Amino acid sequence: MAYETLRLQRRPPLLTVTIDRPRALNALxxxxxDELLRALAADAKDAETRVLLLTGGxxxxxxxxxxxxxxxxxxxxxxxxxxxxxxxxYDAMRQHPKPLVAAINGYALGGGMxxxxxxxxxxxADSAEFGYPEIKLGIFPGTGGTVLINRLIGPAxxxxxxxxxxxxxxxRAAELGLVNQVVPKAELGQAAAAVCDRLAGYSPLTVRExxxxxxxxxxxxxxxARAIEVEAYGRCFDSEDRAEGMRAFLEKxxxxxxxx
Ligand code: CAA
Numbered sequence: 001m002a003y004e005t006l007r008l009q010r011r012p013p014l015l016t017v018t019i020d021r022p023r024a025l026n027a028l029x030x031x032x033x034d035e036l037l038r039a040l041a042a043d044a045k046d047a048e049t050r051v052l053l054l055t056g057g058x059x060x061x062x063x064x065x066x067x068x069x070x071x072x073x074x075x076x077x078x079x080x081x082x083x084x085x086x087x088x089x090y091d092a093m094r095q096h097p098k099p100l101v102a103a104i105n106g107y108a109l110g111g112g113m114x115x116x117x118x119x120x121x122x123x124x125a126d127s128a129e130f131g132y133p134e135i136k137l138g139i140f141p142g143t144g145g146t147v148l149i150n151r152l153i154g155p156a157x158x159x160x161x162x163x164x165x166x167x168x169x170x171x172r173a174a175e176l177g178l179v180n181q182v183v184p185k186a187e188l189g190q191a192a193a194a195v196c197d198r199l200a201g202y203s204p205l206t207v208r209e210x211x212x213x214x215x216x217x218x219x220x221x222x223x224x225a226r227a228i229e230v231e232a233y234g235r236c237f238d239s240e241d242r243a244e245g246m247r248a249f250l251e252k253x254x255x256x257x258x259x260x
Contacts, residue, residue: 010049016055019032030085050199051099054115061106063109063115064110065111066082083144086111086144087144095215101196105125106125124181125182129168130169132165203236203239205235
């Protein structure tokens with residue numbers, strides 16, 4: 001089935017997913033959520049892709065948040081159901097067996113900042129703007145947005161961002177640890193491609209298990225996270241890729257990882 005709100009470009013080892021509703025600054029409506037879930041499920045079964053790059057269509061926005069026109073019509077029960085649906089999408093991104101890189105090419109507001117935070121690596125154009133403006137609408141980022149930002153950047157900055165609703169620059173986002181790299185807008189594609197290339201060169205099995213351990217560290221308590229870490233580490237240790245990585249080091253050559 002074709003996608004209407006997403007543009008997919010599959011060039012193994014890379015899958016590029018563009019959220020493509022530029023006239024609404026790529027706002028997240030129900031269809032975007034549904035199509036993202038479908039694209040992630042299809043990519044999880046694709047043995048040839050190793051990295052997913054996520055960006056926004058058009059010149060101005062990564063994602064300007066939830067679709068306010070759609071949200072304005074919702075009842076309380078529908079709004080709560082939408083929250084769970086959104087969380088399901090962000091969970092699917094974090095739990096995707098391959099790394100996700102966000103190329104943040106413009107506004108990353110509300111649900112747009114959340115979608116960026118659900119990626120593994122975030123690279124922003126110097127012109128991008130961030131923020132949780134929901135408070136101006138009489139709501140707050142209730143799609144898991146308070147929880148995730150607290151865990152990613154710590155409670156003091158998270159509180160100010162949620163309560164003040166101010167937009168802030170890519171540079172500020174980098175200072176807060178919310179993005180990993182800021183580049184001139186014209187260099188965003190190249191910078192994101194370089195990170196994707198690096199990730200694609202590592203063992204897909206190791207990357208998958210490492211993401212599992214990192215997710216556990218974010219989501220579970222100390223002992224549970226450590227138990228998952230050791231188990232995920234054991235799986236890496238049992239792999240052909242681990243043997244290849246260590247053999248390649250000893251033979252002073254680059255490793256060739258096959259995901260086994
Ligand atoms: N939902 C729906 N449509 C949106 C949108 C959104 N989040 N953001 C922008 N648009 C639409 C505008 O309505 C406008 O469409 P029309 O031409 O049909 O009127 C078009 O995109 C261009 O936007 P503007 O004319 O507003 O552009 P601007 O340059 O004046 O302002 C902006 C840009 C500052 C990003 C402004 O559009 C804005 O503030 N957008 C809303 C941002 C926001 O509040 N996001 C949070 C949403 S709530 C949320 O995300 C909740 C959650 O997850 C739990």
